[in-house]
Amino acid sequence: MPFSLFGASKIPLNDVHTIEKSIPNIILWAVPVMLFFTAIEMVVTYYQEREFYEKKETIGSILVGLGNLVVTAALKLGLLYLCIWIYNLIPWRMELQWWTLLPCYIIYDFFSYWAHRVSHEQRFWWATHVVHHSGEFYNLTVSYRLSWIQHLKIIFFLPVAFMGFHPIIFFVTNQIAVLFQFWVHTEYIRKMPAWVEYIFATPSNHRVHHGSQEQYIDKNFGATFIFWDRIFGTFEPEGEPVIYGITTNIPNKANPIFINFHELTDMVEDVRKAKGIRKKLFYIFGSPIKIAEEKKRQEAGETAEVPA
Structure with a gap:
């Protein structure tokens, strides 16, 4: 066959x-x-x-x-x-x-x-x-x-x-x-x-x-x-000793609920506070790096436009 x-x-x-x-x-x-x-x-x-x-x-x-x-x-x-x-x-x-x-x-x-x-x-x-x-x-x-x-x-x-x-x-x-x-x-x-x-x-x-x-x-x-x-184009060799974690590390290190859902909770809160559909979508689908930078500017009292 x-x-x-x-x-x-x-x-x-x-x-x-x-x-x-x-x-x-x-x-x-x-x-x-x-x-x-x-x-x-x-x-x-x-x-x-x-x-x-x-x-x-x-x-x-x-x-x-x-x-x-x-x-x-x-x-x-x-x-x-x-x-x-x-x-x-x-x-x-x-x-x-x-x-x-x-x-x-x-x-x-x-x-x-x-x-x-x-x-x-x-x-x-x-x-x-x-x-x-x-x-x-x-x-x-x-x-x-x-x-x-x-x-x-x-x-x-x-x-x-x-x-x-x-x-x-x-x-x-x-x-x-x-x-x-x-x-x-x-x-x-x-x-x-x-x-x-x-x-x-x-x-x-x-x-x-x-x-x-x-x-x-x-x-x-x-x-x-x-x-x-x-x-x-995303390769990077290991050079200087690595510092592990995220740019803003979490406080509750032993709580699996917090570990799993802290970012989702923060996202929902950011969307709730955001004004306008464009900014809400930015807080859902935007770059985490740009979102972190935006939130730092807000905390510093600066007015910044939503990145395109």
């Missing part, structure tokens, strides 16, 4: 539970491994007397991570229904072939770059991502700091689903992409071989992304591959 990649049969929606059981729960399997390496890093940090961890912030990271696992589990079935519906809608459905994981992963990472970049350039999406940047210490628990409302960004990945990849491939790709980002959140891995640094988002490359200095802000968005940043 000749090989055929496209033209796979539709998946009956009443089979969604069967498909769900067929998707390996890679993240759940990986949790004990992640906790093991996190514990090792904590112990080594303690005995070396390095300031890579802070008690309240670590508690906050763990609580945020646990909440994210619960939210992800609760939404999984709904997202799977969406993926199967899209899969059935298009005529170029791909058969379940595990080698399609590679092109799916590369394409997925391309859209991840843009989703990540937009999450820094527009405040609405920044509110779904700031959780990850609010830590002032860089360690493996930072990888747990994933927003409870980050799944809104599924909209950025719908083009991948519409390309016809099997839903199982799509979900496995997502899990691997999330897990890849665990190991890059550490101070203990410095520079890797040049070819690795050139292709992948290594700890060195990703430390830059978490920097609050001017030269590091909005740089190195790549999740797995850093060459997207090289192509689109």
